[in-house]
Amino acid sequence: xxxxxxxxxxxxVAEGNPLTVKCTYSVSGNPYLFWYVxxxxxxxxxxxxxITGDNLVKGSYGFEAEFNKSQTSFHLKKPSALVSDSALYFxxxxxxxxxxxxxxxxxxxxxxxxxxx
Amino acid sequence: NAGVTQxxxxxxxxxxxxxxxxxxxxxxxxxxxxxxQDPGMGLKLIYYSVGAGITDKGEVPxxxxxxxxxxxxxxxxxxxxxxxxxxxxxxxxxxLGASGGDEQFFGPGTRLTVL
Numbered sequence: 151x152x153x154x155x156x157x158x159x160x161x162x163v164a165e166g167n168p169l170t171v172k173c174t175y176s177v178s179g180n181p182y183l184f185w186y187v188x189x190x191x192x193x194x195x196x197x198x199x200x201i202t203g204d205n206l207v208k209g210s211y212g213f214e215a216e217f218n219k220s221q222t223s224f225h226l227k228k229p230s231a232l233v234s235d236s237a238l239y240f241x242x243x244x245x246x247x248x249x250x251x252x253x254x255x256x257x258x259x260x261x262x263x264x265x266x267x
Numbered sequence: 268n269a270g271v272t273q274x275x276x277x278x279x280x281x282x283x284x285x286x287x288x289x290x291x292x293x294x295x296x297x298x299x300x301x302x303x304q305d306p307g308m309g310l311k312l313i314y315y316s317v318g319a320g321i322t323d324k325g326e327v328p329x330x331x332x333x334x335x336x337x338x339x340x341x342x343x344x345x346x347x348x349x350x351x352x353x354x355x356x357x358x359x360x361x362x363l364g365a366s367g368g369d370e371q372f373f374g375p376g377t378r379l380t381v382l
Contacts, residue, residue, distance in 0.1 A: 182368050193357055193373030201368040254325060259309040
């Protein structure tokens with residue numbers, strides 16, 4: 151069964167420093183991977199996704215993520231953090247190898263990112 | 268486009284009461300989903316639909332029901348509210364679904380408390 155793990159409940163980064171939010175996954179085939187962000191009292195917003203192709207994916211608000219098949223990871227990164235990046239970040243995975251109508255994705259538990267001024 | 272809209276924003280229920288959470292999308296998306304979000308637990312899928320007239324159970328369907336009579340609407344029904352259903356509920360939609368690599372669009376959420 152597919153699964154996704156975000157090993158850090160919280161990440162603290164000083165403004166202007168690079169940030170990384172970690173995500174690892176387990177699927178039976180080639181994964182589809184997603185990152186979402188949730189600001190307080192809001193729904194989730196899509197940031198970026200990896201389906202196929204270039205392992206480095208660029209997304210909204212200057213975020214990027216690198217797909218690493220050998221390490222089964224899809225870490226979210228940004229070269230220079232902003233205070234406004236403070237939010238809850240979710241990694242999600244879909245295993246496209248399913249043969250039935252079970253067309254859904256699994257979300258990680260989320261990582262709270264604090265950017266310190 | 269309004270995107271995905273949910274009503275109500277907040278609701279307090281007594282144990283045993285019933286209610287329907289409304290969800291509407293105006294993007295002509297085929298797929299719609301209901302999630303619940305509990306602190307530190309991420310999102311859990313309750314039910315989903317791949318098109319009008321078709322619904323399937325997700326990870327935590329007990330205590331809930333859904334229907335999908337139109338492409339736009341996907342209401343979630345709680346028949347006998349229990350304290351364990353205290354949560355924030357999110358509706359989402361996508362065009363092709365996860366198998367097509369499509370991202371989901373989320374509504375603003377409904378915060379439900381059962382006392």
